Amino acid sequence: MAAISVTNVTKSYQRDKTSVPVLNDVSISVQQGEFLALMGPSGSGKTTLLNLIAGIDRPTSGSILVQGIDIATLGETALAKWRAQKVGFIFQFYNLIPVLSAFENVELPLMLTSLSKKERKQQVETALSVVGLADRMTHSPNQLSGGQQQRVAIARAIATDPDIIVADEPTGDLDKLSADEIMTLLERLNSEFGKTIVMVTHDPRAAERAKVVRHLDKGDLLAEEVRS
Amino acid sequence: MKLVKLIFKNALRHKLRASLTIVGIAIAVMSFGLLRTVVTAWNAGVASSAADRLITRQSVSFIFPLPYAYRDQIGKVPGVAKVTWFNWFGGVYKDKTQFFARMACDPETLFDVYPEFVMDAEQLAVFKKERNSCIIGSGLAQTYNLKVGDAMEMDGDIYPGKWQFVVRGIYKPRDKATDVTQMFFHWQYLDERIRRDDPSRAGNMGWFAVKVNDPTQSASVSEQIDALFKNSRAETKTETERAFQQGFVAASGAVLTAINVMSFVIIGIIMLVLGNTMIMSARERTREYAVLKTLGFSGGHLIMFIAGESLVISFLGAVIGLALLVPMVSNFEQVMPKGFFPVFYIEPSTWVIAAAAAMLVGVAAAIVPIQRALRTRIVDGLRFIG
Incomplete structure (x- = not known):
């Protein structure tokens, strides 16, 4: 069974009285442990597709099965709970909470779990060690470089040990060196920890690190490109 | 966290x-x-009003006096437990900016009708005996640094002349709402001096404070008191102390x-x-x-x-x-x-x-x-x- 199965999904937005189509009858399957890169020009619908897979937006029609659950049918509360347990998010602009330290930012999603303080601490320390920031736990986001902030964001994404990680332009705001570090980290999460990763990117260098690259254009999914 | x-x-x-x-x-x-x-x-004043107290005043205005003789008649009305009375003295202490209530009272009945003024029994006994003595509230004593035995001199305005008093007691409040900034002295002291200086004003008092046995009977007792003096030269208006105080507050x-x-x-x-x-x-x-x-x-x-x-x-x-x-x-x-x-x-x-x-x-x-x-x-x- 595919980890993610998107079937005949359409998505359109209402602008005043006009319906603007963003995704046209898209179907895609992502296997367990796959590293998928979604590429395409601006407005092609790649971020919309990522948002639908991550359960932060709803399709106009079609079904999205993630590990057998049709997330399009879940209510808001159930969907929020599902996201907390199953999906790790990485954003282009890191989206860390500026008043919290690196440790506290990573701990944030764990606050929704039933873990004890000690268990949370252990989990946060492990996640920060994985991203190589064990020595920066007490630093606040503004004391960290862009690459380091993104690594904290990755630690936050993996803190709950989700099966799926979605990343929206994770290298979009980084210099080349930092971008390489981030991509190496994502590769490691995929290969070493078996995480299924769906990444949206404009950056061909980043896309090269994915196992599968799919292109979108004007809401249509183009042919598959599989790498060894 | x-x-x-x-x-x-x-x-x-x-x-x-x-x-x-x-x-x-x-x-x-x-x-x-x-x-x-x-x-x-x-x-x-409204908050500290006692439910079992009535105020009887001249029906036209509070500033017109009532005859002393009314005291006994009011005291005989069924339901009346005790009667006391006051005269607003006014006067100037030190200078005109120093305002506090100064009233002539009946020392024998004052504390029966106003139990919220708590006084030492010894001081009270001395106060009752000495004609030119006065008692003051603890707040007033603190403000002017007055103690028992101190003299208080006042310039009279409503009742002209120099007035000498000796502090013989300091009353304390029974509760927070009790006014401790008042001064009371003998009505007899005031009346004797008026009799000598201005006899036409003698034998009068400002208002009566009437303690009733049963507060639920206040309306009936009030009616009976006012009925006593209907068509007299000084008709009365009797109301509960609360209504009386509210009358002052209503002005503002x-x-x-x-x-x-x-x-x-x-x-x-x-x-x-x-x-x-x-x-x-x-x-x-x-x-x-x-x-x-x-x-x-x-x-x-x-x-x-x-x-x-x-x-x-x-x-x-x-x-x-x-x-x-x-x-x-x-x-x-x-x-x-x-x-x-x-x-x-x-x-x-x-x-x-x-x-x-x-x-x-x-x-x-x-x-x-x-x-x-x-x-x-x-x-x-x-x-x-x-």
Whole structure:
């Protein structure tokens, strides 16, 4: 069974009285442990597709099965709970909470779990060690470089040990060196920890690190490109 | 980390803005408390009125006297337990700015009708014996540093001439609402002097205070007293002490209403100030709320974060404001002419209302930001550039 199965999904937005189509009858399957890169020009619908897979937006029609659950049918509360347990998010602009330290930012999603303080601490320390920031736990986001902030964001994404990680332009705001570090980290999460990763990117260098690259254009999914 | 920590950190994220808002709330809470205290002080006479006391005065006006002979007739009315009487003396002590109530009274009956004036039995015995003695409230004694045995000299205005008194007793209050800024002396002392200097005014008194056996019979007793003197040269008007005091307060009704309205306008203003702060900070954090929702935080969490933040600010403002209220009230009392407010203290209900109002403002100010945060879709929030 595919980890993610998107079937005949359409998505359109209402602008005043006009319906603007963003995704046209898209179907895609992502296997367990796959590293998928979604590429395409601006407005092609790649971020919309990522948002639908991550359960932060709803399709106009079609079904999205993630590990057998049709997330399009879940209510808001159930969907929020599902996201907390199953999906790790990485954003282009890191989206860390500026008043919290690196440790506290990573701990944030764990606050929704039933873990004890000690268990949370252990989990946060492990996640920060994985991203190589064990020595920066007490630093606040503004004391960290862009690459380091993104690594904290990755630690936050993996803190709950989700099966799926979605990343929206994770290298979009980084210099080349930092971008390489981030991509190496994502590769490691995929290969070493078996995480299924769906990444949206404009950056061909980043896309090269994915196992599968799919292109979108004007809401249509183009042919598959599989790498060894 | 606890989520409460995030609420506190967010509340104080913009230190200058948060500080200004907190100071604004503190000033408003303090002003609200002060205005309520002024209203309370104004109504103190009404609040301290005894249910079992009636006041009988001249029906035309309080300033016209009643004959002494009425005393015995009133005392015989069924339901009347005790009668005492007073004359407003006026006069000047030290200078004209030093105001406090000075009244001629009947030492034998005063304390039977006014048990809230608590006096040492020995002092009372001396007071009763000495014709030119007087008793003063503990507040007055403190204000003028007077003690038993001190002399008090006054220039009479309603009753001209120099008047010499000796303090023979200091009464204490039975409760907080009791006026301790009054001075009482022998009515006989006053009357003897009037008899000598202006005999036409002798044998009169200002008003009677009548203690009744059963407060539920007050209306009937009042009617019976007034009926006694109907068509006489000095008809009476008898009413409960509360109604009598309310008559005084009613004269300043417009001012009191204005103060009351002002106190609530202040609450309205702090609501707008805090509301504005909360709307600004919630708007700036649109993306963060979207991130929190993305991570799995529910609408309930968002309500907790925003309302909590608003409550933290209003709570800090309320605490500072209430802490400042005590010295503020004390200073206000100092700058007011002495005796202007005989009873001036912060009522427990003022603390509660001020604190509750601040908390209510905290909740109300969070409503619009909460609505916006809940309504904003995650995808829109993530795209937000503040």
